[in-house]
Structure formats: C-alpha cells, structure tokens
Amino acid sequence: MISGSGAEPDGERLPPRVARSMLWTALALLFCIRAFDAARGGVDAEGLLLAAAPYPPLVALLAGRFRLDVRIGLLMASAVLALMPFAVVGMAWGWLPWTVVAGVLVALPARASWPLLGAVLAATAAAGMVAGEPFHVWAWRPLALATDALIVFSLHTVSGLVADLHATRDELAGIETLKERLRLDAELRRTVGAGLRSIAGRLAAADGAPPEDARAVIREATETARRTLAEVRSMAGAYRAEGSRRTPPPVRSPGFVRVILAAVVLIQAVRPLINVFALSGDPRWLCPLVPLLAAAVVLLLSPPSRGRLVALALLLVPVAWPGSYAAGTLAVVSNMWGLLIGAALAWVRPPRSWAIAAAVLALQVVLCVTPPPVASPADMVTNVLSPLILAWLFYGLSRLGDLVVLLDRARHELAAAAVAAERVRIGRDLHDVLGFSLSAVALRGELALRLLDRDPVRAATELAALVPVLERAHAELGAIAGGRVRLEPRHEVDAAIEALEAAGIAVRAEVETGPLPDGTGTALAAVLREAVTNVLRHSRTRTRTITVTRSDGAVRLRVADDGDGRLRAPAGGGTGLESLAARAGGRLSAGPRREGGFEVVAEFRSDPPGLGGDADGVDPVAGAELADR
Template sequence: MARTADDLPLRLAGGMLWASFGILVYIRTMSGVWRDATPLALLLTMASYPPLIAILARRWRPAVRHGLLSALVLLYLLPFLVVGTGWDWMPWTVAAGVLCVLPARPAWPLFALVLAATGTAAALLGYGVYDSIWFMIVTADDGLIVFSLAALLGTARRLHDTRGELARLALVRERLRLDGELRNVLGGKLRAIAFRMRKAAREEPVDARHDIREGVGLARRTLAEVRATAGAYRATTIAEPPARIESPRLARFVLLAVLLIQCVLVLINLYYVDEAGPTTLAWALLGLIGIVILQVLPQNRATFVLQGLLFLLPLAAIPGSWDRVLSFFTGKVLLTVRPPRSWALAGVVLAGHLAWLLYEAATRGYPLPNVLASFGGHVMLAWLVYSLGRLTGLITVLDRARHELAQAAVRRERTRVARDLHDVLGFSLSAVALKGELAERLLETDPDRARTELAALVALVERALVELESIAGDRVELRLAAELDAAREVLTAAGIEAAAQVETGPLPAEVDTAVATALRETVTNVLRHSQARTCEMTISGTDGLVRLRVVNDGSLTETEPGRHGSGLGSIAQRTGGRLAVARHPGGRFEVIAEFGSDPAGLGGDPDGVHPVAGSQLGDG
C-alpha cells in the first residue's frame, strides 16, 4: 500500500519506538562490556531481541504472539546454558514481552514476578543488596519504556486506521434520527392528504369539493413546512465535541513510575555509593517528593519552572546522584520549549552531563564502558519523556480528528437531506396542490375526469411517501421518463401548455437521474416563479454531452432578480456539467443544463453521502 502524507506522523512515532529500542540495546551492550562479557556472550545476549522486535513490529494473531513470547523467553535463557552468568543478564526483554503480549490482568502479576525473580537471582548469585535492587529497577525501567511506547503507538495506529469509523457510525445514527423525525413530521401529513383525495374520489361533487380543498390546503401547508424544515437543517449548528483528555492514562502512569524509579535510585546511590548523612538524605527526599508532586499536578509553565529549580539547584551539592532525575527534566525541556531552542538547551545539558561523567571517570577511575552506559541511560530517559509526550499529543490530535470527521459527516448529511427535501418533496407537493385545484374545477364540468385526476393525485402522494422514506436512507433515484410525464401533467394542471421532446437514446443511470433532478427543479421554478402560458422541454445529446433545455414565456420582470429559486444553484453545485440561465425579449426565460454522458465523469461525495442526482458537480 502506498504511503501518504497522512502516514508521516505515524512513521515518526514508530521511529521514536525504534530509537528507544536502539538506545536500550546500546546501554545493555555497554553494560555487558563493562562486566567483561566475551564477544560470544554479547552476541548471545542479542538472541532474545528478534522475537521482541517481531512482537513490536505488527499486530499478530494471539497464537503467533504467544509463540513469539515463548521463543523470546527460551532465547533469553540460552546464554545461561553457554556462558553462565558472564553477561548482562537482566531480563528486560522478557518483562517488555510479557506486558506487550498478554492481557493486562495476567501481564502485570507476571511482570512483578519477573522483577522478583531478577532480585532473587541476583541475591543467590552473590550480588549485594544495592546490586540486587539495581537489577530489579533497571529491568522494570526498560520493560516499562518499551511497553509504554509500543502501547501508545498501537493506540495511535488504531485511531488512524479507524478514523472514519466514528464518522460512519455518526452518519448511521443521524440518518435513523432524521428518518424518524421526517416520518413523524411529514409522513402523517402526506397520508392525511392521500386519505382526503381517496375519499373525494368516492364522494358526490358537493362533498368531494370540501375534501379536495382540505387536501390542497394541507398540501400547501406541508410544502411550507418542508421548506422550513430544509432551512432548519441547513442552519443547524453542531456542538463542538467535549474537550478530550490531555494525555492517555498509560503515559501519565509510566512517566510517574519511571520518575519514582529514578527517585529511588537517587536515594539508593546517596546511601550506598556516596554514603550521604541523614541531613543530605532528608533534603534529597524532600526535593524528590516535591518533584513527584509537581509531576502529578496539571502541567503548565509554572510547574515546569518549579520542577526546573528542583532539578537543577541540588546538582552543586550531590551531582553524582541527582543527575539521574535531571535527565527527566531534559525531556521536559524538549517538550515545553519551542525548537530549535529546545534542542539546543537539551544538547547543552547532555554535553554537560557527558563532560561530568568523563571527569568522574578520570578522577575516580570508572571504566569508560560504564560511563558510556550511564550517559546512554540519561539520553534514554530524556528521549522517553519526549516520546511519550509527543505520542500523547498525536493520540489527542487523532481522537479529535475522529470527532471532527463525525461532525462533518453529520453536517453533510443534514445538508443533503435538506437539499433532497427541497428538490424531491417540494415538486411533489406543488404538483398535488395544482392537480387538486384542477380536479376541483372539473367537478362541475367533467366529474369523470375529476375522479381520474383524483386517482392520479393519490398515486402522486403515495409516490411522495416513498420518496420521503428514501430521503433519509439516501436511496432516492429519479428517472427522466417518469419526470417528463409528471412535468407535463403538472404544467397542464396549472394551465400551462407543455411540450416535451427527447432526442437521445437510453442514458446511463447516473446521467438519467441527474437530468431528471434538474428537470424537476426547473419545472418547480416555472410553477412557483413565473406566469407562464407555455413551457418547452428538450433533452438532446451531442459530442458526449446531454443537454436539458427548458423555455417558458412567463419570466418575472428584471426588477425581481433571483426569484427563479435557489434549487438550480444547488443542482449546479453537484451536477456533472454546466448550468446557464438567460432572459430573452418578450418575457421568455431559458434554462440550459449540460451533463457529461460518461457516468465515469460524475464524481461522488468523498464521504459516501450522495445527493439525489447521484453526482457531485461544480459550475462550468
């Protein structure tokens, strides 16, 4: 599948995970070199990396994931069989694999079991209390880092891949709501009109006249209600989605857990390595408590400045231990300060930390691999804070984008329904009113024809009911032949001499529907906005175009511009060709609509919401 610009944030997020994994591998390698591991031991240490990489690379089926976890555990144990304990054997890959593969309920107890087994093994192998705690803490730290970044990346990918699902669900809910609303508001009125016309067809002229007038009056009131409802749907605003959570719970949990781990390491180092006295330990404990409290509070500029003071001020007194939490602040600098200043400041801090480590190595005789591993740890923690913050931001943006897409889908659906109410039901109700009035006039002069007109009216209202049911479901399909017949009947009923001429063969369904929609709207405008006595309708096809031409002789005067209706402008926005209107001497008004005869040229709505015409079109 081709990559797009939309995938770039996810590729950058994936890069954060793999960069973190690479830093951890570097740290563990340097630690192994410091412990005098042989080249074979260093190579065997990497045996458990490929299964973990495979687990992180994609979302496998459960059976495959469990198989990879089993392989990871076996390959982790392999160096014990070959080189004993002469390698950096902290089981961070096992801890990460357990969290990444298993459900939360069994994963966290097993994670704790791995940590307990690590400390117990270190004690049985003769390591002291300090080293045993160190092994447990580093295993927990590394496992949490890999798991948190992988989990947040997975969440971001799911949100990205399913960004249209919420819009589709919102669209379905809105269609069901509108369908019920339209049936309740308009369906009952249409059935009442049909009842009146059926009753009138069975009655004597005197009684029939009353029912016809009631039905025509109801049709006109319903037509006004249709227009009002359409206008309300267009004007309705959609409330903004509620503010989303600032950061996922997992990110906050992991950041706090890693910070607590670093605080514990500071206190352990002060006690075991620096042999600090009670006063120093007390001040350090108070400072660390303050840092943790500020981390729990909502993050803003004030908490950032206070944390900076608590991170930086104690360095002069206890630099050898406090620098472990300083790396946490380095990551916050990357997140809070705008680039490129953030990267410059972080570079200065990292360079200073490396210089200090090299100075200590020279004065205290620390092995260089140990110094490089410690520096890698500083970089890892700073990168973790930055990566979790960026992934949190990406998830927030993706989640908000999903809600915005859903809003847009609902807004487009309301606009489409408003448009279809105007285009479809507006014509049908206008026709009912006109043909009802004609039937009433015929009651005295030609009762048999009046009953024929009333029977046709009932069929017209039933057709309007079907169209109403189709509007919310987006299933309305008009056909040109039927629309031509209906147009002739309605124009004749209104006392307008109608003539129609079709000079094309069968048209593709999409084009046929588009032309039928334009014809319906044009005839509706003739009825509503003219004093026509004649109306000519011509459909012709030339040079890959289908042309609809409607001419009437009752155009309103030039002092009433724009009174030919807004529906044609709406159709011009969503048909596949050009629309032109012109006034001619003698009050003649002409409408010409052209459509491409190739249905492939008719575009669809990008959200899958199609108008009545089944096509999307701009002015030519």
C-alpha cells in the same frame, strides 16, 4: 498534558511508520545500555551473544499481531533464552530479564500481564537478596527492570494505537453517517411519510363518495399536502442549518500514557534516593533531596511550558554539577537529566531543543570526568546512553500521545463532517426532489376541487392521476435517506407538463436527447423540477416552453415563458437553480429574454463529476445524488 510549545504533532507528517521507528530506536538504545553493562562486568563476546538471545522473540512480539497461543509461545521462548547466560557466565553479565517482562506486557491480556509483572519484579528482587547482593543493587534491579519494560510496552502500545487510528480514519465516518441516515430515515417516515399516507387515505375515501363528502375530503387532502410541503421545507432548512454547525470533540490525552509516564518519572526519582541511602550511609541527605526531587516530579508531570522547563533545569543541573564538587552525593541528581532532555525536546521547538539536549549531554560527559575519579570509557558511554533512553521515552510518549489525540479528534471531526454533509444532502434532496411532488399533489387537488361540480369526470381523472404521484413521492422519500435518488428526464418532463397544465399553464415540450447517463439525467431532471417548482410558486405566466437537446457531448435544458412571467433567478446559493447546476458540475443562466419573457438554460457534460457517488464519500451508491460535494 503532553502537548507544549514544541512542534505540534501532525497525523500526516508523523505517520505510523515514524511512530514505530520510535519503538525500534528505544529497543536499540536499551540493547546498547545492557551490552555496555555486560562489558563493564568483563563478559566476553560469547556471553554478550547469549545475553542478546531473548531479543529476537521480543522483536517478533513487537513486530506482528499474532494469536494468543503464538504470543505465549514467543514469550516462553524469550524466558528460556533469558536464562541461558547463567549456564555460561552466571550473574556476571548484569542479569536483568527486562525482555521477559516487556514480553509479558505485550503478549498477555492486562488482567494477566500486570499481576505477572509484579510477580517477576518481586522474584527479581528476591533473587538478588538470596544471592547476597548489596541493598542498592538488588533494590535497583526491579526498578530498572520496570523502567525498561514500561518504555518498550508504552511505545509499542501507543504506536499500535496510532496505526489503528490511521487505518480506521474513514470507518468512523461511515458508521456515523449510516447511523444518521437511519435516524433521519425514521424521522422522515414518521413525519413526511405520515403526511403522504394521510393524503393517500383521504383521496381513497373520496373515490365514490357523495359530492359534498368528496369535496370535504379532497380539501383536507390538499391542505395536508400543503402542510406537508411546508414541513418538508422547514425540515430541509433545519437539516442544512444543523449540518453547518459542528462542535469539535473534546481533546483528551490517552490515560495510560499519563500513567506510564508518571510511573517512570517516579521510578527515576526514587532511584537516586536509594543510592544515597545505600551508599552514603547518612540518611540526612534525604532531607534536601526528597523535596528537590518531589518538585522535579511535579514540574515534569505538570502542563508543559518553557517557564517550567527553566525551573526544572535550575532545580536539577546546578545541584548535580558543580554541586558535586561540594558533596559527591549530590551527583545522583543527574539521574533525572534524561527526563530534563526529554522535556526540552517535547516542550521546545527545534533547533533550540536540540541545543538544550546537546548541552545537557555534554554536561553529563563533564560529570563523568570531574570531579574525580574519572569514569571508564564503558561507564561514560553508559552514563550518556541512560539519559538518552529516558529522554527518548519522555519525548516519544509526549509526541505519540499528542498524535493519538489529534488523530482521534480528526476521526471524530471527519465523522462529524460526514454526518453534517449527509444532513445537508438530505435537506437539499427533500427540497429539490420531494417538494416538487408535494406541490404537484396540492395543485392537482385544488384543480379537482374546482372541477368537482362542473366536470366530475375530469375531476375523477385528476384524482386518479394523483395516485402515481403519491407513489412516486413515497419512493423518493425512501431514496432520499438512502442516498439513491434517481430522476429520469423523460418522466420528469411528463410530470412537469402535467403539473403546469394543472396550474392552468399551457406547455410546449420538445425532448431530443436519447439515453443519458444516470448522473446527467438526474442532474438535468433536478434542475427541471426546481425550475417548474419556482414557476408554480412565483410566476404568473400562462405559457411555458420546455426543450431538452443534446449535441457535442453536452445536454442542454431550456425552460422559457411567453413574456408575461414574473419569475426571477434565485439569489445566492442554497437550493436554487444555480446551486443545483454547480453541484452537478454544469452551467446555468437565468434571466429575461431579449424578445421578452424569462428563461432558464442549463447545460451539463455527458457525466457530471459532482454526481454518481455518495454525498459524504464514504461508500459508493447505485445512483446519482443531488448533494453538494
């Protein structure tokens, strides 16, 4: 509703301090208007100071966030100070307790403030009637009171919302990421965890069972391991695919902004009608003015466009001037010019919007001079300040309302991006970490089946070796969802040797690194796992060499075959070796060797920048991760 062809609000270019400055500017303009009103009534300097007395408590209410009892105390102080001028200057100072009404809206909960607002408005009108004021005076006072209070309250509320949205930009991402972690953790434990428990249960049943029964149970366990491995790869791909699809949240303008803006526009449309009815004494003027002002209200509250702005200007400006030459009553339409200026500022980009605003304000000055009588200097200043405050309200609510929408959308997009990154991370870690363990379980299970008849002792040894592998897989499953994956290179080299030897591949290993930082060790071990997994899935090699060396602040991993391998480097990114190394801040090369065979070489700095923190950047974790940054 409020965004238009003017400059788009931006959460970075319009920070909370600028939003607050809009509130203070409005407050200053209102003070100036009331001061000139008092000056027109002949109030001296002492009366003006007394009239300004309720402002400090209101400023305190607007500036801070206090407990309810403190807010009530400041509100009571403002109410008492608002009554002080009566003892000195009576009604001559243009009595309008708008600071009290604004304080009521700011200080009290909605269930108490709005009924109290209605009561104060009614009491204000009744006081004017009892004092014998003319109809147009006592009827104008509650309308002006409501307008001033709504201006301050709305700008205060929206600027506070802007500050809250800025302050909580990352909180929603953290909450949504945590919820997604818990959801995926439950899903993984329900599916993958069930598969791991089933494998462990079958292997336990095979221990001590007759050969035929043991054979059937081990075969079932191996098939379960392969099904679970296929499920892990499928889930990993699904998580990565779902993580890349993000739907922008719906954009909705804050409802109270529309309501308050509509209320102020309607009040400004009613005020000219009251003046015409009270001053001209001829109700026939209402026949042309009611549809004209109703059309202006519709244009102001419709979706913004330059065409509507042109229609609004043609509707309001010529009728008031030079139309007032034909009938002075028509000059009341100029009360809507402030909203016209605000619409120009909100709907048109500068400097054109400034030119329109300056032209309308200049025309307001002309209207004070012609047709006669010429307004006094104080009246002229008031007639310029009044449209300024209305323009500032319309522009401020439009600008800040758009900013609230953009900030809220940015919060949700940030949360959606964090959730998507978390899904991608979990998908990659599932593939890169758990896939290796399940591949090892399947291979060792098949080896145990082959050995069951000719070497039962070794078959039992292979089955017993699966217990720590399954325990490690269970631990890795919990670590993946929690973002706490840690892999130790020495242990991974041992596990790689066992897995390769179970597949009938001879291994020569040399590890000379000493202690490594967690980030570096996890990155290196992850690349080793992926390289070994690719060997187990694709290669026909019979001999492998694994070396890990450290020198000049870098650690280097080399995995090479004997010349009979058929392994090729994975293409593109994904969860392949190159992607793993890049995400960990290292370098990797994979290809045929000059002397024959195939090798993978990865090198990392002492602490890769891509590891050591949470994947979404929401909270620190104790260890390194494999996720893309």
